[in-house]
Amino acid sequence: xxxxxxxxxxxxxxxxxxxxxxxxxxxxxxxxxxxxxxxxxxxxxxxxxxxxxxxxxxxxxxxxxxxxxxxxxxxxxxxxxxxxxxxxxxxxxxxxxxxxxxxxxxxxxxxxxxxxxxxxxxxxxxxxxxxxxxxxx
Numbered sequence: 001x002x003x004x005x006x007x008x009x010x011x012x013x014x015x016x017x018x019x020x021x022x023x024x025x026x027x028x029x030x031x032x033x034x035x036x037x038x039x040x041x042x043x044x045x046x047x048x049x050x051x052x053x054x055x056x057x058x059x060x061x062x063x064x065x066x067x068x069x070x071x072x073x074x075x076x077x078x079x080x081x082x083x084x085x086x087x088x089x090x091x092x093x094x095x096x097x098x099x100x101x102x103x104x105x106x107x108x109x110x111x112x113x114x115x116x117x118x119x120x121x122x123x124x125x126x127x128x129x130x131x132x133x134x135x136x137x
Contacts, residue, residue, distance in 0.1 A: 003073070011071040020076060020133055024065070027129045028057050031122035052107045057122070060096030064089045075130075082134035086126050094118045 004013040011017065032054045033043045043050035065071055070089050076082045094115055102110035 005072075007066060009072070010069045011066055012073060014073075016073065017071045020130070021065075021071060023129045023133070024061065024126060025058065027125040028061060028122060029054060031118070031125050032057060034121070035117075049107060056097035056100035056106050057093065057118070059100060060093035061090070063096060064093045068092075076133045076137065079131055079134045082130040083127055086130045087123055090123045090126050091119055094122070 005011060006013065032050065036043045036046075036050055036053060041049055068085070068089050069075060070085055074081060075085050097118070098110040098115050100106055101108045108114070
């Protein structure tokens, strides 16, 4: 059975891909939400601030995931593939997010310490999610 793709085969249009993408976005939102709460900002009471912090990470992740083939069956086909591709993708996404945060458009700024925390905490959540998807396949 063939699966429809877009972007020269980099994104598979399937229910599994949709599920993986939703889980990715929830994991990233959880990472940002935990960070906001840690800094005394309630994401529910400050939705604009939460969205402003979250958006650079979504932009970075969706660009990297789309161009990097992270929404294909092969990207979560094995635990090794899921973990390897996810961590590389997340590191690149955090770099993009930090670049966006250094502009006046988004709150915050580019900071090495925040980039490291982002890679570790956000990466852990994504690795747990995508590793679980690979195991469950």
